[in-house]
Amino acid sequence: MAWLKLRLHRLRPEQIETLEDALLGLGAQAVTLEDAADEPVLEPGPGATPLWSSSEFTALFPAATDIEAVVQALQAQLPLPAVDVLPDWSSDLLEDKDWVRAWMDHYHPISFGERLWICPSWQAPPDPDAVNLMLDPGLAFGTGTHPTTALCMRWLNDQAAAGGLQDSTVLDFGCGSGVLGIAALLLGARRLVGVDIDPQAVTSTRQNADRNGIDPARYAVMLPDALPADTEADVVLANILAGPLIDLAPTLLRHLRPGGWIVLSGVIRSQVEEVCAAYDSELTEMTVSYQDDWARISGRRTDTPI
Numbered sequence: 001m002a003w004l005k006l007r008l009h010r011l012r013p014e015q016i017e018t019l020e021d022a023l024l025g026l027g028a029q030a031v032t033l034e035d036a037a038d039e040p041v042l043e044p045g046p047g048a049t050p051l052w053s054s055s056e057f058t059a060l061f062p063a064a065t066d067i068e069a070v071v072q073a074l075q076a077q078l079p080l081p082a083v084d085v086l087p088d089w090s091s092d093l094l095e096d097k098d099w100v101r102a103w104m105d106h107y108h109p110i111s112f113g114e115r116l117w118i119c120p121s122w123q124a125p126p127d128p129d130a131v132n133l134m135l136d137p138g139l140a141f142g143t144g145t146h147p148t149t150a151l152c153m154r155w156l157n158d159q160a161a162a163g164g165l166q167d168s169t170v171l172d173f174g175c176g177s178g179v180l181g182i183a184a185l186l187l188g189a190r191r192l193v194g195v196d197i198d199p200q201a202v203t204s205t206r207q208n209a210d211r212n213g214i215d216p217a218r219y220a221v222m223l224p225d226a227l228p229a230d231t232e233a234d235v236v237l238a239n240i241l242a243g244p245l246i247d248l249a250p251t252l253l254r255h256l257r258p259g260g261w262i263v264l265s266g267v268i269r270s271q272v273e274e275v276c277a278a279y280d281s282e283l284t285e286m287t288v289s290y291q292d293d294w295a296r297i298s299g300r301r302t303d304t305p306i
Contacts, residue, residue, distance in 0.1 A: 113157035178205030
């Protein structure tokens with residue numbers, strides 16, 4: 001089925017909710033919101049829903065829709081200040097296509113060093129002799145394409161090459177699709193404990209572990225409240241965001257064995273110093289690596305118990 005795509009340009013935050021309701025009432029089958037000014041929105045506060053100062057609305061209508069009549073109806077329905085932006089609009093025809101197939105064609109195997117690959121579950125690995133993690137992102141965050149995930153994957157690859165993962169227990173806090181923890185298992189870790197606040201992530205991690213032939217006895221995935229207090233890991237991975245990393249510092253360090261490694265990601269350059277300050281009193285050998293504007297912080301817990 002073909003669709004007509006209506007775009008409303010340069011909207012202010014106070015116009016968004018009213019326009020969304022009006023467009024859906026006029027027959028829009030879907031609406032999406034995009035940044036109109038390359039303005040990042042990072043970590044919202046509790047209960048906050050931040051919006052860009054200038055946004056673009058895209059609404060999809062059936063192809064037979066009279067889009068000019070829709071815009072006129074919006075102008076008739078909405079009071080100022082919404083009406084003053086409506087003349088700045090555009091529309092085009094969105095041809096029908098197999099969107100799932102298009103996404104699958106776009107997602108290709110990715111390498112992280114000499115040994116480790118992430119491969120879509122529907123494609124053959126480029127190097128059958130490598131460590132190939134077969135992944136269906138499906139329900140949860142984590143495909144390897146984002147710099148935060150890539151930084152952690154390269155750390156795992158390098159650590160495995162040095163023998164640092166062999167027979168280890170890994171805690172992946174914020175496991176998402178399970179990509180990091182499963183990679184650790186494939187690279188020689190003995191056991192994975194995956195934790196995520198999203199039940200869909202728990203499901204996705206289990207499915208991806210099964211897809212990679214991981215013995216269920218080697219991993220456990222759970223919500224945070226189910227994590228046993230006495231869990232200790234040789235490696236703690238946390239690819240989340242700077243705010244939660246700072247808040248969770250006591251928890252993550254408590255689950256890290258003396259001499260173990262912690263790997264923190266989801267941090268932008270301007271946040272590195274603050275995140276490091278939350279951990280540096282308990283860690284040695286701290287290093288920071290960057291990809292684009294994102295950072296990975298790693299360090300080793302001191303031998304003195306906390």
